[in-house]
Amino acid sequence: MSTELDAESLEAQLADLNRAIGELRDRDSLKTQFLSNIAHDLRTPLTAIITHAEILRDGLLGDMNQRQRESVSTIITGGRQLLDMIAEILLYAKGSSEPLTIDPSLFSLNEVIDQVNQLNQSLVARKELALDCYVPADLPLVHGDRDKVMHVLMNLLGNAFEFTPPGGKVWVTASADHDTCMVQIEVGDTGRGIAPDHHELIFREFAQVDASASRGHHGTGLGLTIARRYVELHGGRIWVESELGQGSRFFFTLPCDRIK
Amino acid sequence: MAAHVLVVEDSLLISSALRILLETNGYSVGVAGTAADAIEAAAASPPDVMLLDLTLPDGDGLSVLEELRAREATPGVTLAMTGHDDDITRARSLAAGCAAVLVKPVPVQELLRIISERSA
Numbered sequence: 081m082s083t084e085l086d087a088e089s090l091e092a093q094l095a096d097l098n099r100a101i102g103e104l105r106d107r108d109s110l111k112t113q114f115l116s117n118i119a120h121d122l123r124t125p126l127t128a129i130i131t132h133a134e135i136l137r138d139g140l141l142g143d144m145n146q147r148q149r150e151s152v153s154t155i156i157t158g159g160r161q162l163l164d165m166i167a168e169i170l171l172y173a174k175g176s177s178e179p180l181t182i183d184p185s186l187f188s189l190n191e192v193i194d195q196v197n198q199l200n201q202s203l204v205a206r207k208e209l210a211l212d213c214y215v216p217a218d219l220p221l222v223h224g225d226r227d228k229v230m231h232v233l234m235n236l237l238g239n240a241f242e243f244t245p246p247g248g249k250v251w252v253t254a255s256a257d258h259d260t261c262m263v264q265i266e267v268g269d270t271g272r273g274i275a276p277d278h279h280e281l282i283f284r285e286f287a288q289v290d291a292s293a294s295r296g297h298h299g300t301g302l303g304l305t306i307a308r309r310y311v312e313l314h315g316g317r318i319w320v321e322s323e324l325g326q327g328s329r330f331f332f333t334l335p336c337d338r339i340k
Numbered sequence: 341m342a343a344h345v346l347v348v349e350d351s352l353l354i355s356s357a358l359r360i361l362l363e364t365n366g367y368s369v370g371v372a373g374t375a376a377d378a379i380e381a382a383a384a385s386p387p388d389v390m391l392l393d394l395t396l397p398d399g400d401g402l403s404v405l406e407e408l409r410a411r412e413a414t415p416g417v418t419l420a421m422t423g424h425d426d427d428i429t430r431a432r433s434l435a436a437g438c439a440a441v442l443v444k445p446v447p448v449q450e451l452l453r454i455i456s457e458r459s460a
Binding site for chain 2: 095120123124125127128130131134135138140143163183227236
């Protein structure tokens with residue numbers, strides 16, 4: 081039996097493969113468009129639901145008793161969680177359909193971390209966690225897109241709060257590498273941890289370590305994918321070091337100003 | 341006399357919520373669901389405050405403000421409402437003459453405070 085394939089047959093196979101790849105790309109882009117449209121359309125009724133619930137909660141249509149107020153407040157909290165998830169899907173769809181760009185400036189990472197710390201104070205207290213930030217005062221300025229860096233930090237901290245039981249610790253640290261002119265930021269926690277087999281998977285789109293319908297955590301599975309896109313746009317790297325039951329330490333790097 | 345607020349919003353679900361909110365707080369409220377209706381309503385009776393959704397079925401919300409300015413019927417204050425919390429939307433709206441850019445859903449107490457401060 082001949083093992084040689086003639087050039088014509090190879091070319092035909094190549095053309096078939098290229099056609100199949102083209103079709104897959106078209107379908108992928110249709111799915112992304114669908115995701116973007118549906119996310120956008122979900123937001124309108126949700127906005128109305130939240131506004132009506134706030135009108136009721138604040139007694140604008142008459143007084144409510146404590147239990148009624150608590151019940152309506154839960155509608156608002158749930159609605160706002162849904163809005164955050166929709167915003168995440170829209171961000172992902174936008175990043176998939178057009179090239180992402182960064183709006184770079186030189187900014188103080190200490191200020192961003194302070195701001196993130198402030199924004200999370202009430203959540204930290206509610207979840208009975210301790211949040212510590214150790215950032216050297218002389219950390220060089222970061223060269224990057226402030227909003228996107230803030231988004232990455234908020235995402236990593238949000239995950240740390242979600243997966244760390246009450247009484248646990250969450251921390252943010254940063255240090256500069258003089259040789260590479262990069263800063264390294266760590267967001268760590270004493271939470272449930274991630275098995276090494278899943279360290280790559282969690283950064284993949286739509287991936288969740290526990291994908292069952294009965295899983296305890298319900299999210300879009302896009303947060304870390306977006307975080308990785310944002311970090312890589314800066315020429316940085318993001319990774320995790322963790323063992324099950326041993327907490328997690330997420331790291332990412334960003335370019336910084338020359339170290340004086 | 342109660343300040344008059346024109347809500348320009350194509351979703352009836354949202355405009356009806358805003359109408360209840362504002363009317364129970366003593367404002368007189370008009371609603372327009374398209375840019376054309378908004379221009380007609382505001383030109384006939386310029387509102388003290390216009391809550392302007394930036395995405396309307398017949399065009400960009402900011403075009404309403406431009407047209408009203410051309411007709412010398414600029415509302416007292418225009419507050420843009422958008423689902424897109426991004427720098428470009430913010431900059432465009434402020435450059436077009438909006439006093440503030442609010443991201444939907446605006447918490448009701450925040451909305452009431454802003455309208456009360458701006459219409460005082």
